[in-house]
Amino acid sequence: MERSAIIVAGGSGRRMGAAIPKQFLLLQGEPLLFHTLRAFHAFDPHMPLVLVLPADHHTTWEDLCAQHEFEVPHTLVAGGAERFHSTLEGLNSVLHDGLVAVHDGVRPLVSPALIARCFNAAMVRGAAIPVVPIPSSVRRVEGSTSHAVDRSALRAVQTPQCFKVDLLREAFELPYDPAFTDEATLVERLGVNIQLVDGEDHNIKVTTPFDLEVAELVLGGRG
Amino acid sequence: MERSAIIVAGGSGRRMGAAIPKQFLLLQGEPLLFHTLRAFHAFDPHMPLVLVLPADHHTTWEDLCAQHEFEVPHTLVAGGAERFHSTLEGLNSVLHDGLVAVHDGVRPLVSPALIARCFNAAMVRGAAIPVVPIPSSVRRVEGSTSHAVDRSALRAVQTPQCFKVDLLREAFELPYDPAFTDEATLVERLGVNIQLVDGEDHNIKVTTPFDLEVAELVLGGRG
Numbered sequence: 001m002e003r004s005a006i007i008v009a010g011g012s013g014r015r016m017g018a019a020i021p022k023q024f025l026l027l028q029g030e031p032l033l034f035h036t037l038r039a040f041h042a043f044d045p046h047m048p049l050v051l052v053l054p055a056d057h058h059t060t061w062e063d064l065c066a067q068h069e070f071e072v073p074h075t076l077v078a079g080g081a082e083r084f085h086s087t088l089e090g091l092n093s094v095l096h097d098g099l100v101a102v103h104d105g106v107r108p109l110v111s112p113a114l115i116a117r118c119f120n121a122a123m124v125r126g127a128a129i130p131v132v133p134i135p136s137s138v139r140r141v142e143g144s145t146s147h148a149v150d151r152s153a154l155r156a157v158q159t160p161q162c163f164k165v166d167l168l169r170e171a172f173e174l175p176y177d178p179a180f181t182d183e184a185t186l187v188e189r190l191g192v193n194i195q196l197v198d199g200e201d202h203n204i205k206v207t208t209p210f211d212l213e214v215a216e217l218v219l220g221g222r223g
Numbered sequence: 224m225e226r227s228a229i230i231v232a233g234g235s236g237r238r239m240g241a242a243i244p245k246q247f248l249l250l251q252g253e254p255l256l257f258h259t260l261r262a263f264h265a266f267d268p269h270m271p272l273v274l275v276l277p278a279d280h281h282t283t284w285e286d287l288c289a290q291h292e293f294e295v296p297h298t299l300v301a302g303g304a305e306r307f308h309s310t311l312e313g314l315n316s317v318l319h320d321g322l323v324a325v326h327d328g329v330r331p332l333v334s335p336a337l338i339a340r341c342f343n344a345a346m347v348r349g350a351a352i353p354v355v356p357i358p359s360s361v362r363r364v365e366g367s368t369s370h371a372v373d374r375s376a377l378r379a380v381q382t383p384q385c386f387k388v389d390l391l392r393e394a395f396e397l398p399y400d401p402a403f404t405d406e407a408t409l410v411e412r413l414g415v416n417i418q419l420v421d422g423e424d425h426n427i428k429v430t431t432p433f434d435l436e437v438a439e440l441v442l443g444g445r446g
Binding site: 136157182202221 | 377433441
């Protein structure tokens with residue numbers, strides 16, 4: 001079955017406190033996104049990769065690729081206002097009816113093994129996402145108060161989120177809703193049960209300077 | 224107002240996959256708990272510290288303290304079957320009616336500044352805990368299905384959890400309930416509103432080998 005991956009990198013990097021968008025921050029001397037694209041390339045060097053970036057970052061990206069002689073082939077697509085629109089733009093450039101992975105650009109530490117697990121589960125079940133337990137107590141804030149939430153049933157969602165392409169296309173015909181925070185949220189509105197697979201502790205979302213240090217550590221250890 | 228801190232270290236370290244309990248694992252060449260106790264000592268060297276450890280680890284602990292010439296004064300207390308019982312044992316050795324902090328032994332990276340924020344908020348409001356946003360999407364598992372949860376109102380709870388001593392004593396007169404996962408859960412059953420203060424990204428709970436690597440990284444950077 002044909003497979004593609006859409007790497008979504010729409011963030012502005014505000015939480016990072018940096019002047020440059022976080023997807024361009026350097027990790028082991030290279031833009032963070034290089035590592036993300038390389039993980040998917042390592043999983044399957046023949047799989048088409050679609051990178052969704054805000055249009056006003058395209059020149060920067062192309063300069064960075066040239067400057068570092070970045071070796072991973074990919075298609076560059078302009079993102080939209082929200083994650084929803086960016087993923088849809090990526091999906092529009094997937095030209096088969098096989099499987100598609102949607103992955104956060106700022107999760108550079110994903111392993112080929114996890115990508116394989118998610119694709120395999122999606123092939124059988126239609127939709128599969130990686131999740132990990134939440135190790136701390138959790139509270140829900142309501143106005144000026146809060147209350148404890150039973151965390152045993154909660155899971156933190158990672159990416160890649162993998163789907164049969166026709167299922168994801170159908171989900172994107174639903175009207176835009178700001179409650180949409182990931183692709184699984186949308187697909188389950190079709191009545192599809194999302195298969196949960198075991199994620200990875202290392203597969204962190206790099207959104208703070210601390211996360212960037214951790215990512216350096218992990219890559220250093222792998223090196 | 225008098226203050227004490229109870230450091231609770233009851234875990235067996237099963238998630239760590241190590242033969243020795245995680246609180247004894249080495250961080251920068253010293254047992255992890257040394258760093259935790261030292262953080263509270265740095266905040267206030269005159270504040271009494273109570274360390275709650277399972278009784279069958281006391282000899283190991285005392286040997287480690289002697290071997291490393293550990294310099295932070297503290298009272299050692301035997302823990303109970305669950306966190307509830309361990310905290311209560313610690314509370315029974317707090318001899319004043321001021322403020323008390325209850326802290327996870329395996330959060331060695333807490334800063335003196337965060338300890339101060341929590342104590343200060345508890346002095347005014349009776350009960351205060353540090354929380355941080357949850358950066359990923361969250362799902363709730365229900366049997367063989369799951370559904371998306373709005374994460375914007377969710378917070379991950381850290382420690383130290385700080386309380387007026389009389390309030391915490393009153394809360395511990397409530398019957399034991401397995402739903403009790405932290406001290407705030409118990410205190411809010413008295414009808415007390417828990418003040419939330421900003422936690423710290425660095426203040427992680429060390430429960431996996433990966434967490435231990437991250438903790439090494441952070442301490443190395445501070446060194």
